[in-house]
Amino acid sequence: MLVSQAARRVxxxxxxxxxxxxxxxxxxxxxxxxxxxxxxxxxIAQKSVSVVRFALQPETVAVSAPAPIALPPLPAAPxxxxxxxPLEVQKVPIVDRRQIDGLTLQIDELGRSAExxxxxxxxxxxxxxxxxxxxxxxxxxxxxHGTLGVAPAAAAVTRRAAEYADGAAELVAATxxxxxxxxxxxxxxxxxASRLQSSLDAAWKIFGRVVARQSLVQLRADFDALTHSxxxxxxxxxxxxxxxxxxxxxxxxxxRTLDSNRAGLTKGEGPAWVQGMDQDxxxxxxxxxxxxxxxxRCETARSAFSQQHxxxxxxxxxTSTTLRAVPVHTPALYAADAAPASQAPAAAAxxxxxxxxxxxSTGTAAPAPAARSxxxxxxxxxxxLDARARLVMGVVTAAVMLIIAVISVITVRSxxxxxxxxxxxxxxxxxxxxxxxVERGGVRELDALAGTFNDMAAKLAAARQANRHxxxxxxxxxxxRTHKLQRLAQQDPLTSLPxxxxxxxxxxxxxxxxxxxxxxVGVYFIDVDNFKNFNDSLGHAFGxxxxxxxxxxLEEITEGIGYVARLGGDEFTFIHEGAASSDExxxxxxxxxxxxxxxxxxxEHDLRVSVSVGAGIFPDxxxxxxxxxxxxxxxxxxxxxxxxxxxAIFTPELTAxxxxxxxxxxxxxxxxxxxEFLLVYQPEINLATLEVELVxxxxxxxxxxxxxxxxxxxxxxxxxxGLIADxxxxxxxEAARAAAQWHSGGWPEARVAVNISSxxxxxxxxxxxxxTLLEEFQLPRRCIELELTESVLQxxxxxxxxxxxxxxxxxxxxxxxxxxxxxxxxxLEQLPLSRIKLDRSLLESVDxxxxxxxxxxxxxxxxSGLGLAVTAEGIERPEQLAWLASSRNLYVxxxxxxxxxxxxxxxPARAALVGVVQDLLLSTPxxxxxxxxxxxxxxxxxxx
Numbered sequence: 010m011l012v013s014q015a016a017r018r019v020x021x022x023x024x025x026x027x028x029x030x031x032x033x034x035x036x037x038x039x040x041x042x043x044x045x046x047x048x049x050x051x052x053i054a055q056k057s058v059s060v061v062r063f064a065l066q067p068e069t070v071a072v073s074a075p076a077p078i079a080l081p082p083l084p085a086a087p088x089x090x091x092x093x094x095p096l097e098v099q100k101v102p103i104v105d106r107r108q109i110d111g112l113t114l115q116i117d118e119l120g121r122s123a124e125x126x127x128x129x130x131x132x133x134x135x136x137x138x139x140x141x142x143x144x145x146x147x148x149x150x151x152x153x154h155g156t157l158g159v160a161p162a163a164a165a166v167t168r169r170a171a172e173y174a175d176g177a178a179e180l181v182a183a184t185x186x187x188x189x190x191x192x193x194x195x196x197x198x199x200x201x202a203s204r205l206q207s208s209l210d211a212a213w214k215i216f217g218r219v220v221a222r223q224s225l226v227q228l229r230a231d232f233d234a235l236t237h238s239x240x241x242x243x244x245x246x247x248x249x250x251x252x253x254x255x256x257x258x259x260x261x262x263x264x265r266t267l268d269s270n271r272a273g274l275t276k277g278e279g280p281a282w283v284q285g286m287d288q289d290x291x292x293x294x295x296x297x298x299x300x301x302x303x304x305x306r307c308e309t310a311r312s313a314f315s316q317q318h319x320x321x322x323x324x325x326x327x328t329s330t331t332l333r334a335v336p337v338h339t340p341a342l343y344a345a346d347a348a349p350a351s352q353a354p355a356a357a358a359x360x361x362x363x364x365x366x367x368x369x370s371t372g373t374a375a376p377a378p379a380a381r382s383x384x385x386x387x388x389x390x391x392x393x394l395d396a397r398a399r400l401v402m403g404v405v406t407a408a409v410m411l412i413i414a415v416i417s418v419i420t421v422r423s424x425x426x427x428x429x430x431x432x433x434x435x436x437x438x439x440x441x442x443x444x445x446x447v448e449r450g451g452v453r454e455l456d457a458l459a460g461t462f463n464d465m466a467a468k469l470a471a472a473r474q475a476n477r478h479x480x481x482x483x484x485x486x487x488x489x490r491t492h493k494l495q496r497l498a499q500q501d502p503l504t505s506l507p508x509x510x511x512x513x514x515x516x517x518x519x520x521x522x523x524x525x526x527x528x529x530v531g532v533y534f535i536d537v538d539n540f541k542n543f544n545d546s547l548g549h550a551f552g553x554x555x556x557x558x559x560x561x562x563l564e565e566i567t568e569g570i571g572y573v574a575r576l577g578g579d580e581f582t583f584i585h586e587g588a589a590s591s592d593e594x595x596x597x598x599x600x601x602x603x604x605x606x607x608x609x610x611x612x613e614h615d616l617r618v619s620v621s622v623g624a625g626i627f628p629d630x631x632x633x634x635x636x637x638x639x640x641x642x643x644x645x646x647x648x649x650x651x652x653x654x655x656x657a658i659f660t661p662e663l664t665a666x667x668x669x670x671x672x673x674x675x676x677x678x679x680x681x682x683x684x685e686f687l688l689v690y691q692p693e694i695n696l697a698t699l700e701v702e703l704v705x706x707x708x709x710x711x712x713x714x715x716x717x718x719x720x721x722x723x724x725x726x727x728x729x730x731g732l733i734a735d736x737x738x739x740x741x742x743e744a745a746r747a748a749a750q751w752h753s754g755g756w757p758e759a760r761v762a763v764n765i766s767s768x769x770x771x772x773x774x775x776x777x778x779x780x781t782l783l784e785e786f787q788l789p790r791r792c793i794e795l796e797l798t799e800s801v802l803q804x805x806x807x808x809x810x811x812x813x814x815x816x817x818x819x820x821x822x823x824x825x826x827x828x829x830x831x832x833x834x835x836x837l838e839q840l841p842l843s844r845i846k847l848d849r850s851l852l853e854s855v856d857x858x859x860x861x862x863x864x865x866x867x868x869x870x871x872x873s874g875l876g877l878a879v880t881a882e883g884i885e886r887p888e889q890l891a892w893l894a895s896s897r898n899l900y901v902x903x904x905x906x907x908x909x910x911x912x913x914x915x916x917p918a919r920a921a922l923v924g925v926v927q928d929l930l931l932s933t934p935x936x937x938x939x940x941x942x943x944x945x946x947x948x949x950x951x952x953x
Contacts, residue, residue, distance in 0.1 A: 036417045043413055047406050112152055112166070112325060115145045116173065120318055123177035127184040127311075138181065142174050152328075162328040169321040176314040183310040187303035194296040198236060201289045205229045208278055224270035224277075231266050235259035239297070248301060260294060420452075427451030427459060434462065443470040501575040503553055504560035512574035512582055516634040519586055520627055530627040531571075531585035531594035532637040534645040535563065535601060538619045538653045540579035551611070558609050559618065566604045570597070582638070591626055591658075598624045598656035621648040622656040630659050643667045673723055674730045680710055681735055687711055688743050689909030690761070692922060693880050693900045696893065699926050701919040703760035703794060705902065706744040707909045708736070728766075737769050741782060745793065747912050749786035755916055762794040762823060770797065770811050776818055790819035796846070798825050809840065816841035823880070827851075828868070837875060845872050849883020849903075856888040869896055887933035894930055905929070 119141040126138040149170030499511035544552040608615040623645030640659040648657035690704035710718040727733040751759035823844035884903030
């Protein structure tokens, strides 16, 4: 509404705003205007002007009254006066406008059909053009026939029309000639191109004609340049000087190339070929000259045709103006009726325009008749009114004015009273008075308006009442919601325990009381062990019910000694108020752990739930709520490191450990951003060939201070912080890049073993990521071997399915650290493994302990029967290597042979390792001859 009002005011104030008038003032003005109008009408009526239309003439002819005529005295019985009647108006021939309009249409039709015929030479366009030319010739030839005084102008139109038709014919002829020349030019050009292409196709098949082939290629290139420069011919426009110069240069270049290679072309393609090329070139030059001339002719014809159209239109306009200016002689409009044949003269003379009066018989001048005049095609007659008529008109006028005045007064009264009542009621309504009613009455429209206003006022009163009730309800709901939000802001919505925010305020109050009373306060962090398994196996809704059961048990255990809060997730906090000593706080923590040894009932399930507890003590460890919570969190982390399901009390060393862990995590993030990680490659040597067939990629972290950090120091922190995914992706990428460089360089059979985590293995997109990586580096699948630890393989059917997916895609899979976990022989049979890597702990005493030797021999035999390759890790003593030398299908790896090598050192070390292993095998004595292979076998291995 505000926008529409502003839009209405853009054009300036209205008249009603400049002169605000009431209804009475407006009716008074209307009455005054009607009065003036009636007086003017009365005056005009008394002058009595009548208008009679007789005929329409192009010129105005005035007929004046004749002079008085003296007549001889009449006989005693005078004949009746002659009867006078108006003469019929003589119709003068005028020009028919339709001739001009028709000729104009014919001119336009010829112009349109000529342009269409010039653009396209079709039978339809040609027929329309010829028909339009014939029609224009006929129309121009008959123009002006039967018209007075226009022969010279009509002849000029006819002549200009003939010239216009000739110009159209010339335009069509010029465009047809240019079209034919353009077709000939295209045919000649196609002939040259076809001849060149045929020769080129034949030349490429004959290896002995190399010179001819080069000349043909140059000719074809020159001709393509000439063809490209003549594209302007297709548009039909005039060529500029630059375009024409370019075409001439290209023609000369083509001719020069043809002349310079004429001997070779004559020998290779034949004299007829060269002669045909000369003929086509000369014809092409002639056609180009002709096209230039025809383009000029077309432009001249089109310009002349347009000029002729303008000249013809001006001639037609001049003719039209001349025809309207032809004078028309109008005869007298009135004549007396002829006398009887015996008395009438031979020719009837003009008579006065009114009947003769009686005084004419006396010979005196007749009284002046009523004045008559004719202006154009209108004849007016003026007569005066008598006094009686004027009186009647005045009385009627006065009566009408009186009636209008009475009606105006009644209307003003019937309008003003209801309007005033409406104004009063509206003001009352604006000031908030309820209810408001307007007295009915007045004219029908205002009475209806009053009824509508009363309905509106009643509805508005009801709406205000409803709004008041709604406002009251809204305020009560807002108050209720405010209390609820305050409660939610302090309570956990799932367990109804205090949340972190409320816990902080409660803990501060507790610490203040404990400081005043010199008491200790225990702050416990409680975490449900492996809670993620509940969510993954039974769903998040069931996990929420588990948390509710844990919260209920915590409240039961701690009732009377403190309060429990939920920080979020599966972490709870218990505040032990008024503890007597640190030992009591530790005893309560152990009680919390033991309380969950009993099953926890959730729905119809009896669950075994364990918790880890960390505790901080006020004022021994910290004096602030934030510090105590941080101490309890550090103690909880230590309890998890100790194996979960136990309670740990905070010590200052835990803070240092947490700080170091935080520093390591931040350093890992920086290492990813600044590329501080590096890979080293430890060779695995095949004892059957003494060659390095694969290397294991080992991750290292080189800090900015130059220290190299081993994976054991930072990988657990990377796992906890979630950075392991980015690190694993980097390792895979770098290992694939190194393998690709070796594969395409001096080591085509290179293979790289890469350790992968359980998170990578169970990622649905891991196989696709590997495939994308191999495609990026154009690397075969056999060049990458995936290593997994036994702990990764304990995750169930999902792991087995993921391994089969990788195996089906062609990747080799190795089981690392075999013998340190809960290895299952059934798993060895079911899992799609390619290699077993014996852990260093099994080989530590293989040369000194018969039991260890027996175990290793059994594993080697088992793997041999299953067709699995075996790698012995951790070879650090020559005696270990000598003991393993008899195994043919065995790979060895360890610091005795080689440490981790940088990428650039792998190839040189690979060549040198053969001699190193030979020397070690030949120079090492074997202490346990019963379990070790004989020296002859070791020598056979070396010689092999």
